[in-house]
Amino acid sequence: MAISRTKAQPAPDPRLEFDPFAAGLKEFPRDFFRQETVIVAKAVMGALFARRYEGRWYAARIIETEAYLGSGDAAAHSWKGRKTPRVEPMYMDGGHLYVFLVYGMHSCANIVTRPEGVAEAVLLRAAEVPSGGDAKLMSGPGKLCAALGVTVALTGADLLGNEDLRLFQGDGRPVRIGTSKRIGVEYAGAAADWPLRFYDIDSGAVSGPRHLRSSHR
DNA sequence: GCGTAGATCGTCT
DNA sequence: GACGATCTACGCT
Numbered sequence: 475m476a477i478s479r480t481k482a483q484p485a486p487d488p489r490l491e492f493d494p495f496a497a498g499l500k501e502f503p504r505d506f507f508r509q510e511t512v513i514v515a516k517a518v519m520g521a522l523f524a525r526r527y528e529g530r531w532y533a534a535r536i537i538e539t540e541a542y543l544g545s546g547d548a549a550a551h552s553w554k555g556r557k558t559p560r561v562e563p564m565y566m567d568g569g570h571l572y573v574f575l576v577y578g579m580h581s582c583a584n585i586v587t588r589p590e591g592v593a594e595a596v597l598l599r600a601a602e603v604p605s606g607g608d609a610k611l612m613s614g615p616g617k618l619c620a621a622l623g624v625t626v627a628l629t630g631a632d633l634l635g636n637e638d639l640r641l642f643q644g645d646g647r648p649v650r651i652g653t654s655k656r657i658g659v660e661y662a663g664a665a666a667d668w669p670l671r672f673y674d675i676d677s678g679a680v681s682g683p684r685h686l687r688s689s690h691r
Numbered sequence: 692g693c694g695t696a697g698a699t700c701g702t703c704t
Numbered sequence: 705g706a707c708g709a710t711c712t713a714c715g716c717t
Binding site: 540542549550551574575576577578579580582584597599614615616617656657658659661662681 | 707708709710711
């Protein structure tokens with residue numbers, strides 16, 4: 475009988491191997507994540523969501539996000555102050571991770587924003603391979619998590635000072651940002667039409683229907 | 692390119 | 705007991 479040990483985490487896609495430290499990339503200070511959620515949702519465009527696995531670093535370049543505005547947002551899990559065990563990470567200080575499971579099979583990763591007690595977050599919807607390549611690999615929140623090997627086991631983790639889960643600033647290249655309503659929240663009434671989805675107009679990895687991929691704003 | 696259906700199970704009512 | 709902050713396969717145009 476084997477000795478019980480911590481649950482094994484899935485391996486990231488080898489194509490994502492990239493060392494942000496070797497590339498000299500900087501991280502974000504805590505206060506960055508405490509800003510307004512829409513500001514953060516746009517500012518992390520081009521940033522690298524990175525994970526260490528068996529001693530190597532793997533990363534995804536964020537090119538599509540959505541803002542979820544807490545208690546006043548019918549599309550947010552924290553709508554009307556809901557605070558169930560699943561949603562609790564959304565109430566943590568900015569810079570934490572909130573991961574949940576949708577449709578019984580796909581994980582979705584969010585960066586928690588605002589100070590502790592304010593349940594807002596930025597959903598990471600799509601990303602590019604840092605070294606280039608398959609634009610379809612991470613063109614959707616579930617695929618992004620699958621490629622990086624991120625599961626609900628990581629919900630509540632702190633991205634600052636974390637040994638194997640971090641967020642790095644991009645290389646500073648300007649990103650042209652398009653705006654649209656959020657995807658998959660038709661049940662949210664008026665909030666379903668709020669312009670809270672942001673994406674890199676020039677990226678081939680953007681998710682969603684065609685009419686939500688062309689330039690807006 | 693577009694629309695539809697089915698998968699699959701944790702979470703909340 | 706119903707329903708997802710999704711994805712893929714498949715049929716049709």
